[in-house]
Amino acid sequence: MSNFWIYESHTPGYEVRWRITNILHQETTPYQKLAVVETTEWGKALILDGALQISERDEFIYHEMIAHVPMLSHPQPNRVLIIGGGDGGTLREVARHPELQSVDMVEIDERVIEASKRFFPQVASSFTDKRLNLYIADGIEFARGNHGPYDVIIVDSSDPVGPAEPLFTVDFYRDLYNLMDEDGMVVVQSESPLFFADYFKNVYSNLKSVFQLVQVYTATIPTYVSGPWSFTVGSKKHRADGIAEGRSIPGPMKYYNSSIHKAAFALPEYIRQMLE
Amino acid sequence: MSNFWIYESHTPGYEVRWRITNILHQETTPYQKLAVVETTEWGKALILDGALQISERDEFIYHEMIAHVPMLSHPQPNRVLIIGGGDGGTLREVARHPELQSVDMVEIDERVIEASKRFFPQVASSFTDKRLNLYIADGIEFARGNHGPYDVIIVDSSDPVGPAEPLFTVDFYRDLYNLMDEDGMVVVQSESPLFFADYFKNVYSNLKSVFQLVQVYTATIPTYVSGPWSFTVGSKKHRADGIAEGRSIPGPMKYYNSSIHKAAFALPEYIRQMLE
Numbered sequence: 001m002s003n004f005w006i007y008e009s010h011t012p013g014y015e016v017r018w019r020i021t022n023i024l025h026q027e028t029t030p031y032q033k034l035a036v037v038e039t040t041e042w043g044k045a046l047i048l049d050g051a052l053q054i055s056e057r058d059e060f061i062y063h064e065m066i067a068h069v070p071m072l073s074h075p076q077p078n079r080v081l082i083i084g085g086g087d088g089g090t091l092r093e094v095a096r097h098p099e100l101q102s103v104d105m106v107e108i109d110e111r112v113i114e115a116s117k118r119f120f121p122q123v124a125s126s127f128t129d130k131r132l133n134l135y136i137a138d139g140i141e142f143a144r145g146n147h148g149p150y151d152v153i154i155v156d157s158s159d160p161v162g163p164a165e166p167l168f169t170v171d172f173y174r175d176l177y178n179l180m181d182e183d184g185m186v187v188v189q190s191e192s193p194l195f196f197a198d199y200f201k202n203v204y205s206n207l208k209s210v211f212q213l214v215q216v217y218t219a220t221i222p223t224y225v226s227g228p229w230s231f232t233v234g235s236k237k238h239r240a241d242g243i244a245e246g247r248s249i250p251g252p253m254k255y256y257n258s259s260i261h262k263a264a265f266a267l268p269e270y271i272r273q274m275l276e
Numbered sequence: 277m278s279n280f281w282i283y284e285s286h287t288p289g290y291e292v293r294w295r296i297t298n299i300l301h302q303e304t305t306p307y308q309k310l311a312v313v314e315t316t317e318w319g320k321a322l323i324l325d326g327a328l329q330i331s332e333r334d335e336f337i338y339h340e341m342i343a344h345v346p347m348l349s350h351p352q353p354n355r356v357l358i359i360g361g362g363d364g365g366t367l368r369e370v371a372r373h374p375e376l377q378s379v380d381m382v383e384i385d386e387r388v389i390e391a392s393k394r395f396f397p398q399v400a401s402s403f404t405d406k407r408l409n410l411y412i413a414d415g416i417e418f419a420r421g422n423h424g425p426y427d428v429i430i431v432d433s434s435d436p437v438g439p440a441e442p443l444f445t446v447d448f449y450r451d452l453y454n455l456m457d458e459d460g461m462v463v464v465q466s467e468s469p470l471f472f473a474d475y476f477k478n479v480y481s482n483l484k485s486v487f488q489l490v491q492v493y494t495a496t497i498p499t500y501v502s503g504p505w506s507f508t509v510g511s512k513k514h515r516a517d518g519i520a521e522g523r524s525i526p527g528p529m530k531y532y533n534s535s536i537h538k539a540a541f542a543l544p545e546y547i548r549q550m551l552e
Contacts, residue, residue: 001288012277013295013316016501019288040289058503061544194498220496220503222470225292227334227498255544263542266535268337269528 029111031163036119055223064256065219067093070152070187075244077152083139085156086112088124095126096250106135106142143175153186170206183237192226207234217264241265305387307439312395331499340532341495343369346428346463351520353428359415361432362388364400371402372526382411382418419451429462446482459513468502483510493540517541
């Protein structure tokens with residue numbers, strides 16, 4: 001057994017380490033340090049600035065939950081915007097919906113896309129989709145431009161340090177609001193309520209100051225260490241906590257089902273109280 | 277900041293480490309190695325054979341969920357049996373129910389109780405409850421004896437290695453079945469479906485071979501690393517996935533609420549498929 005490890009530091013008092021058998025790729029992009037490693041536990045994993053982004057074995061959880069909850073609670077998600085999500089996993093799940101007519105995706109770091117295409121072809125499987133318009137650009141600036149309107153927007157960012165930091169602000173959410181139709185819905189990956197408590201609460205209150213309806217749901221993603229992982233929805237009209245009438249699940253899933261969709265919105269008391 | 281750490285090895289490729297500021301207590305009991313440490317992340321923690329059992333900061337999740345789900349889905353949980361649970365946290369939650377008339381608790385290792393009383397008084401707070409009969413004994417042998425009948429049995433064991441191993445067998449579940457009334461219900465902590473996949477599946481099929489109705493629920497417990505943590509219910513008559521008519525939640529909770537009770541039974545596809 002190899003004695004190489006990747007350490008991931010979560011708080012000053014909490015680290016995990018995963019055994020790796022190989023470092024397949026390393027580079028410094030204009031935005032961050034990027035690495036691809038082979039782990040014994042989770043298969044291949046993409047690492048940005050020292051933090052595991054996706055692993056082959058459990059990426060389905062995050063991607064199914066960030067994509068299908070908004071895509072299935074909106075009655076007609078024809079036009080979609082993905083901000084971030086360079087690995088392509090969210091795009092892959094969005095593209096499964098036959099209702100999708102066009103999807104704009106805005107990723108700031110082209111190297112993430114290239115690395116994913118090369119090392120995670122089963123994640124980056126939809127970059128050839130004809131409905132896709134791919135922009136290599138800053139999501140913040142894109143959101144200020146004249147785009148859309150969109151039915152669903154997905155903010156699939158990395159942690160709120162480095163390039164992703166402005167993606168958690170009220171100005172940005174207001175710009176997204178203006179890019180959407182009168183029944184639009186945005187979902188934001190909003191971090192661990194335990195390890196990023198302030199961000200989690202800020203995303204909620206920032207979205208509340210812009211959107212008519214704000215709802216939080218969680219999923220348990222093994223490689224996103226801490227316990228629960230949160231997603232926060234800002235919606236102009238539609239509730240997000242169930243499948244919209246007339247919509248149906250586009251094929252077999254590995255995490256998502258209709259019961260999980262509803263159940264994900266039930267928050268433990270200690271998380272619910274963080275939002276009061 | 278101290279540079280002392282406790283390492284917890286979960287699989288050959290996955291370890292966590294938590295920073296500790298002090299080792300408060302260490303002993304070798306007749307059954308296991310016991311330690312109490314002060315962590316920077318989770319407060320004081322009880323460690324048995326190298327595995328974190330409870331931390332001050334998140335013990336409420338496990339204890340509320342193992343206790344209140346069966347206690348509130350049973351219409352009249354008057355007589356309760358707890359097997360294991362030496363720290364007293366499950367007892368503390370069970371004792372909150374005014375319907376409780378008597379609770380037998382069977383812990384094999386008296387030293388765990390003593391350590392909990394000394395270092396975790398807010399967890400071990402119900403050992404003076406007048407409804408309690410405490411047995412320092414082997415749960416397996418106790419279950420073969422002439423006890424009960426019970427309405428609810430809670431198997432609050434440590435991991436299925438060492439002293440807890442026989443607590444996951446069909447013979448043991450059959451003995452528990454015979455200790456219960458015709459509407460009895462048992463809940464078993466059934467480990468991480470990811471890290472203890474075989475045990476998780478065995479508990480389910482073993483309970484299925486004995487009980488009329490078997491249901492699985494999960495909770496996300498930060499210090500029980502891996503993602504979801506599972507509990508499996510074997511029931512003679514009552515469903516476990518909701519609060520029984522006429523019952524009400526005995527006071528403020530930190531994790532449990534009626535929505536979480538129901539939602540905990542919604543299983544992700546990959547877990548549901550493990551049980552087919």
